[in-house]
Amino acid sequence: MRNKGLEIIQGFILMEMNNEWGKIYKDLGAKPVINATGSVTLLGGSTPVKEVREAMELGDSSYVVLADLEKYAGRRIADLLSVPAAYITSGAGSALTLASAAFMTGHKDENIEKLPNTDGMPNEILIQKRQRYWYDRCMEFSGARLIDVGDEYKTSVSDFEKLISEKTAAIHYPVYEQNPTDENVLSLEIVIDIAKKHDIPLSVDSAGQIYPLENLGKYVRMGADFQCVAAKYMGAPHSTGFALGTEDIISKIAKNSFIGYETNRIRGIGRPHKIDRQEIIGVVTAVERWMTLNHEERLSSFEYMTNKIIKGINNKNGINTQKIDNIMGHQPFGLLVDIDQNISMINNEILVEKLKDESPSIWTRINEGDSKICIHVFGLEKGQEEIVSETINRIMKQNLR
């Protein structure tokens, strides 16, 4: 029998000997971690791919008029994704803030300069109460007010129509196509109809809808005025994203942006949402790569790593694994882990903490509203999947009843 324990130690020693791993962080006193959670901001979100890093380095070679660069980069992305217009931002969260500002200010310079004071502007963004989510806060930074539509159980068309007024700036709709459909929220199609009927802009958070490829721009093609995308999920820097939309909304976003502030001398709220010229090049390169990438290969490597962790975990130690069979969105595959406390003295929460305390530290998490540990392979380097399963085995073995 192969000595797995020895192998893992050898693997770990190799990683440590190649003491580049995390050294730059260790030198500062910060602890490098193995990211088995996925693309989470908490741990740094993403690692730009080689093509992106190389293109970004070429961006150093000269300065450029940023307003022009944004215009041409936006045009390239819009063409690639078959939408009228696009604008690169410092993350999808920034796109949400800037779009919220744009819905309220229109093209009016004096309004742009007034935010987050919204006097005299429509400032209400409607969202179904059941759809309230972590990132809706990004919309409020503009000064907009989020207004709940319906209750925690369901929403009707008349719930929307009761709240629509001259104060309504937009309707917002987050999409998570990888999740089971919630029958108790109004569908995007119905909400688009409401927005069109009342001539209200529709905003879609599609930050994670990067696969299937048709979802990039699909919501705008369906009739939304704006959708955001997080480029952190596509091999671009963690700090980047983009807005897709109509010419009208994208031009208003540009005016509210940090470049609008500097180029047009309009002091809008976008000034702190700064992005490098190298990052703009990085996003264009990431989108070009993404649209020509062999996604079957990408998905099969995610599945391979997932299977390897599942096979590597010894379920005799009181631990059950369940493969996540999803290829949509930003985190394909992965697994759920659940401890049988008849066999083990520890529970899921304790295992998460023990994994963090290991050396190297391994980060996993229990998603909100769930009880099982969720492991994603998005942030794992080749070989780290074995460290994950072997470390779990060792901890479990030490804690048998």
Ligand SMILES: *Cc1c(COP(=O)(O)O)cnc(C)c1O
């Ligand atoms: C990550 C994410 C955001 C925020 O995107 P950033 O690029 O990190 O600002 C917004 N909405 C959803 C659904 C996301 O997954």
